Amino acid sequence: MDSLAIAARDPVAALAERGRRGPLGIAFSSSVPLEVLDAFGLEAAWLPVLPADSTPRADGLMQSFTCTYTRAAADFALAASLPVGLVAHASGCDAQTALQGILLGSLPMASLKLPIAVAGPSATRQARGALREMIAAAAALLGRDPDTAVLSEACALRGKVRARVTEAFGEVAAGRMPAVRAYETALAAQVLAPAAFLDAAAAPAPGPATSPEGRVRVLLSGAHVPSVRAIEGIESAGAAVVLDDTETGTRGASRRVRADAPDILDAIADSLVDGMVHGPVRVLPGRGRIDRLIENASDAGVGAAVLLHHRCCDPHAFEAPALTDALREAEIPSVLIEIDRDSSLSARDLARVQALVESIA
Amino acid sequence: MGSSRPIETTKRLPRLIRNQVIWSRIAKRIGRPVAWCTSGGPVELLLASGIVPFYPENHAAICSARGIAQGLAEKAEEDRFSHDLCSYFRIDYGSFTTGRTPLGGVLAPDLVLVSNNICGTVQNWFRVAADHFDVPFLFLDTPFSEEPCTENDVAYARDQLVHIARESARIAGRTFDEKRLVPWVERARDTVETWKEVMKTASAKPAPFTSFDAFVHMAPIVSMRGTRRALAYYRRLLAELRGRAKAGIAAVPNERARAVWDNIAIWPAHRELKKTFRDAGVALVADTYTGAWGGVRLDPTDPLTGLARAYCDVLLNHGVKRRTQELTGLVREYSADGFILHSNRSCKRYSLGQYAVRNTLSEATGVPGVIVEADMADPRSVSIDSIRQRLTPFFEMIGAHS
Numbered sequence: 197m198d199s200l201a202i203a204a205r206d207p208v209a210a211l212a213e214r215g216r217r218g219p220l221g222i223a224f225s226s227s228v229p230l231e232v233l234d235a236f237g238l239e240a241a242w243l244p245v246l247p248a249d250s251t252p253r254a255d256g257l258m259q260s261f262t263c264t265y266t267r268a269a270a271d272f273a274l275a276a277s278l279p280v281g282l283v284a285h286a287s288g289c290d291a292q293t294a295l296q297g298i299l300l301g302s303l304p305m306a307s308l309k310l311p312i313a314v315a316g317p318s319a320t321r322q323a324r325g326a327l328r329e330m331i332a333a334a335a336a337l338l339g340r341d342p343d344t345a346v347l348s349e350a351c352a353l354r355g356k357v358r359a360r361v362t363e364a365f366g367e368v369a370a371g372r373m374p375a376v377r378a379y380e381t382a383l384a385a386q387v388l389a390p391a392a393f394l395d396a397a398a399a400p401a402p403g404p405a406t407s408p409e410g411r412v413r414v415l416l417s418g419a420h421v422p423s424v425r426a427i428e429g430i431e432s433a434g435a436a437v438v439l440d441d442t443e444t445g446t447r448g449a450s451r452r453v454r455a456d457a458p459d460i461l462d463a464i465a466d467s468l469v470d471g472m473v474h475g476p477v478r479v480l481p482g483r484g485r486i487d488r489l490i491e492n493a494s495d496a497g498v499g500a501a502v503l504l505h506h507r508c509c510d511p512h513a514f515e516a517p518a519l520t521d522a523l524r525e526a527e528i529p530s531v532l533i534e535i536d537r538d539s540s541l542s543a544r545d546l547a548r549v550q551a552l553v554e555s556i557a
Numbered sequence: 558m559g560s561s562r563p564i565e566t567t568k569r570l571p572r573l574i575r576n577q578v579i580w581s582r583i584a585k586r587i588g589r590p591v592a593w594c595t596s597g598g599p600v601e602l603l604l605a606s607g608i609v610p611f612y613p614e615n616h617a618a619i620c621s622a623r624g625i626a627q628g629l630a631e632k633a634e635e636d637r638f639s640h641d642l643c644s645y646f647r648i649d650y651g652s653f654t655t656g657r658t659p660l661g662g663v664l665a666p667d668l669v670l671v672s673n674n675i676c677g678t679v680q681n682w683f684r685v686a687a688d689h690f691d692v693p694f695l696f697l698d699t700p701f702s703e704e705p706c707t708e709n710d711v712a713y714a715r716d717q718l719v720h721i722a723r724e725s726a727r728i729a730g731r732t733f734d735e736k737r738l739v740p741w742v743e744r745a746r747d748t749v750e751t752w753k754e755v756m757k758t759a760s761a762k763p764a765p766f767t768s769f770d771a772f773v774h775m776a777p778i779v780s781m782r783g784t785r786r787a788l789a790y791y792r793r794l795l796a797e798l799r800g801r802a803k804a805g806i807a808a809v810p811n812e813r814a815r816a817v818w819d820n821i822a823i824w825p826a827h828r829e830l831k832k833t834f835r836d837a838g839v840a841l842v843a844d845t846y847t848g849a850w851g852g853v854r855l856d857p858t859d860p861l862t863g864l865a866r867a868y869c870d871v872l873l874n875h876g877v878k879r880r881t882q883e884l885t886g887l888v889r890e891y892s893a894d895g896f897i898l899h900s901n902r903s904c905k906r907y908s909l910g911q912y913a914v915r916n917t918l919s920e921a922t923g924v925p926g927v928i929v930e931a932d933m934a935d936p937r938s939v940s941i942d943s944i945r946q947r948l949t950p951f952f953e954m955i956g957a958h959s
Contacts, residue, residue, distance in 0.1 A: 257912045259930075261641060261902045290677045293701050294909035297876030300703060301913070309700035309710065312673055312680065318716035322700065325709030479680055479696055483688070510905070513639040514681035518688070520637065532637075 199396040204383035204424050207244050211387055212278055214239040219281025224269050224295065226448035227286035227310055229327070229464045234350035234390075235342035236334060238281050242386040243269050244444065245422045248537050257298050263506040264537055265420045266291040273303055282334055286310050288477045289511050306334040313479040314469050323465040331461070347460060351453055353390040360397045361385050361449035365440050369496050371409075375416075375437035377401050379427045382445050411436040412553045415493045415528070417519065418504035419443045419475065419512055425540035430502055433546050434553040439496040441489055442504070447473045476511040486519055490526050499556050501530035502549060529556065561810040564770060564801070566794040573790055574776055578660055584609045590667035590729050593686060596779045597675040597871050599697060599864050601745055601855075602722045604783050605738045606729040611664050612780045613686070617645035620652060621824035621934035623659045630935050644903040644935035646682040653689060666690055668728050670721065672697035674874040676906035693728065695721045699869045703876040706869040714865035722861070738860045745783035746855040751791040752778045758798040759842040760891050763807035764815065765798050767840050769831040770808060771847040772822040778850045813838035814957040817887045819845045819880070819914070820899035820907050825936040826944065833945060837957045842891040845872060845883055877910040881917045888922040894955035896926040897948070903932050927951040 203210040211220060221238025223230060233240035248264050251271035258267060273283055285296050286308040296307050309326040311319040335341050364381040367373035385393050414435040421427065421444040427437060440446045451472035457463030473488075474480060493501065501523050505512045516532055523530045531552045533545045541549070585591050592603050594610040603610050620626050626644065629651025634640055636654070638647060652658045653665075669692060671683040680696060687694040697717050700710045726733035755774070759766045774794060781787035816834075818841050823830060834841055849872045856863025868874075872883060888896055896918060898911045915926045929947045932938035 258909055259900055259902070259911075261905065262909060287701055288677075290905035291909060293677065294876065294905065297703050297878060297880075298910050298913050300876075300878065301917075307703065309702060311698055311700070311713065312677070313696050313698040313717075318713055318720075319698075321716075322698075322709065322713040325707070325713075326700065329707060329709065476681075477677070479684075479698070508641050508905075510642060510678060511681065513642055514678075514685065516639070517637040518685075534639075 198399065199388075199392070200384040201380045201424075203388050204380040207383065207387045208246060208272075210384070211241055214241065214387070214389060215278040219279045221282045221284065222273065222280055223284045223286075225286040225288055225292060226443050226451075227288065227468055228284040228308055229354075229451075229468065231347060231350035231354045231464065232327075232331060232334075232342060233282065233284060234354070235344070235347035236282070236338055236340065237343065237346070239389065242448070243272065244383050244386045245420045245539065246272050247423075247539050261508050262291050263508045264422070264535070265506055265509075266295055270295060270299060273299055282306060282337060284308065284330070284334070287312060289509070291508070304337040306330050306337060310468055312477070314474055315481050319469050320466055323469045324462050327461055327465040327468075344460075350390070351460060351464065352455070353394070355453055355455075357385050357390045357393055358449040358451060360394065362446060364397075365446050368440075369438050373401060375431065376424055376427050378440070379421055379424050379445065382449065383421070383424065385449070386444075412499045412556050413438045413497055415439040415441060415489075415496070415498045415501040416445075416504060417441040417489070417501060419506060419509055421445065421504065422506075422535055423539040426504065426535075429541040429546055430549055433550040434557065435500065435502065435549060437502075439493060439498055441492075443475055447475055476515040483518075486515070486522050489519070490522050493523070493528055494526060498528055500552050501528055502552075503530055503532040505532060505534050507534050507536040561807045564766070564794070564797060566790070566797050567770070567773070569790065569793070570774065570776065573781075573786060576786075577781060581609050581611060581664055582662075585664060591664055592725065593666040593669045593683065595671050595675060595679045595683065597868060597873070598670045598672045599718060599721065599868055600670075601738060601741045601783050601860075601864060602718065603670060603725055604741045606722075606726045606731050606733070608668075608725055608729050610780065611666065613649040613682075614645050615776060615780055616652065616658065616660065617648040617934055618822075618824050619659055620648050621936070622827060624936075625657065625659065626825065626934050627936055629655070629657060630937075643676075643678045643682065644932055644938070646678060646685075648934055649682070650685065653686065666692050668693045668695060668725065670695045670697075670725070672699055672868055674699040674868055674871040676873065676904060678906075693724065695724055697721060697868060699871070699874050701874055701876070703878050706866070706874075710869050711862065711865045714869050715861055718861050718865055735860060739857050741783040742855050742857045742860045742863065744785065744788055746857060748778060748782055748788045748791060749850060749853050749855065751788060751795055752850055755791055755795050755798060756843065756848060758795070758802050759808075759840070761802035762892070763805065763809065763812040764840040764842045765801035765806055765808055767808045767834075767842060768818050768844040768847060769827070769834070769841060771844065772827065775847040775850065778847075782850070807840070809835050809838060809840040811838045812840045814894045814952065814955040815840050815842045815892060816955065817841070817843045817884060817891060817893045817896040818899065819884060819896065819911065820901045821846050821904060821933040823899060823931045823939055823944070824934050825939045826931070826941045829941045830944065833948065837948075837952045839952055839955070839957045841897075842893060843887040845880065845887070848883070848887065849873065873906055877913050880910070881914050881921070884914065884918050885921045888918070888924055893924060895924050895951060897951070898926060898928045900928050900930045901933050902930070902938055903934065925951065925954050
């Protein structure tokens, strides 16, 4: 395994390694711009779903109807086994929203009050104001301002990281990269330092690309991919993931910052509103998200869809019936897999994916 | 101690609600638009444009209290909505897709108006409804904050209110005029103030009014805020309750202990719980749910900015810190001996954080608290026996007898 695969499969070890270099700046959401945390001199990372067989610290603070991502994130932060300098959080679902208050007394937290309705000039103004408020809160907690020179460099570097992840999924769609490798790339991008990630991602992928030929081409939709093993499970059932619609994958990497903008903070804020592909937690005009997804699925020649949801993830659960109906109309059958604490698919879920694949093949 | 007899004004409530329902239907028939609105939505903008508001949350609570919730929720689950989603949504969805309602027919909307100041569920719920009825979806996004809202937040909300005001006026065939908003905001402010006074009467010992009463009497503050009839109703109620407080008439005979409640009522077990508290001599003197409407501060001198500030500042738009402060204030102001946190599996916004609230609140006030697990509306997630098992030792701890 190369360093991307290692980091993707053991994110806690990757974070521990970075924690030895300095205090971590942990983002609980892809909507937190990591370049800002970099500019504060923190070892910035966006926390992936951590293995959560047991989350005793979070269980003492949260009810059972909290999704695994939130529970595991809280447990990690409360464990205090790594040096966390700042936890940054962005507006989103109710669980994420509540997390801020739950952890506030235990950890230094800064919140980014991004608009939920992401269209129009007032949303942009809110994002710009909210980003500055978050930076002021972080500066007060850390006792220093962000380094503006570092911010420009970090912004460019983080942009390259996201572009590389996007490219990886493009290569998957073109059959030049196995999906497992693209998810390894995406997960590693969350936890590795940007320069280290880019070095590792520049090396040729180990092993030959696996062709999706002969397998059912699948769209994977959901929030956070729990692990690379989940993808391996789906593919072991005869599916080839060729199109991604997850926070871990293309959505999280979709943000683009205008390089020529006169104000870098405005440019970062704008990228969080209209410079990225949003998930169902944000309100978009009309049925924009579902329509775009169906169009992409048709363009990618998708034969089936796997909706990989975390239990108690309300935004995706609300969207599921309309999305499956739209997929059916486009003659794309789907299966909804709901995962809880497991980081890979259960035998029952694998059988369901296999049944879907066999029904098409 | 103190004698006990039912609150007279309560007898007027069914007629008030019935008239509201009848008026809504007549208004719809004569061409007035109907808006489905969230309980934290800026209803004043609708009323000023002659739009009739209807509250799906209230409707779901009524369905639950009338015992038809389960079948309706199951319809949503049949249609692939997760059982883990909000029961109000599932019940309402079941109602508007089957036509089953205790109100004599579904009042179809001409638009929906949503604010996420009470939770993130409503934006999804009302989007489903808007898609179902193929009507416009108007959304007030109020940035959630642990700290007080900032001027940036208020400006953002105000921008959206201008858009909502113009759009709702357009749908009603009118032009938005801010001046026309003033009397509605004034009456809404007066109604909120009167409601606040109503709730304060429970600080008397014995309490003439409990949260079990407030859960019922809150209907006008939610669904008729800004109307003359709601204001008149609460003025009458307030006068009666002040008289009862003066005369020492107790809501709970032989009041032995007092408690504060957090979260929405447990509608499927409302009557049983009311009896449990009454039998134990525990007066539920205050709660954060009905109290939330007492916290809305409106400003008719600058109506839109005032509304923006008020709707951003709703209790559920703030986190653990503010809720703990609110509960601490209630425990002290109402001389409560303990508090009960309803861990409501349907409402993540309200419930997540309660474990932290319990610890901080007990430390701050020196009174014990208990968490009861249930659901606001889905009877399948409510076990009155389990709730009683949690309440019995708690009642003993706070000096009551069950």
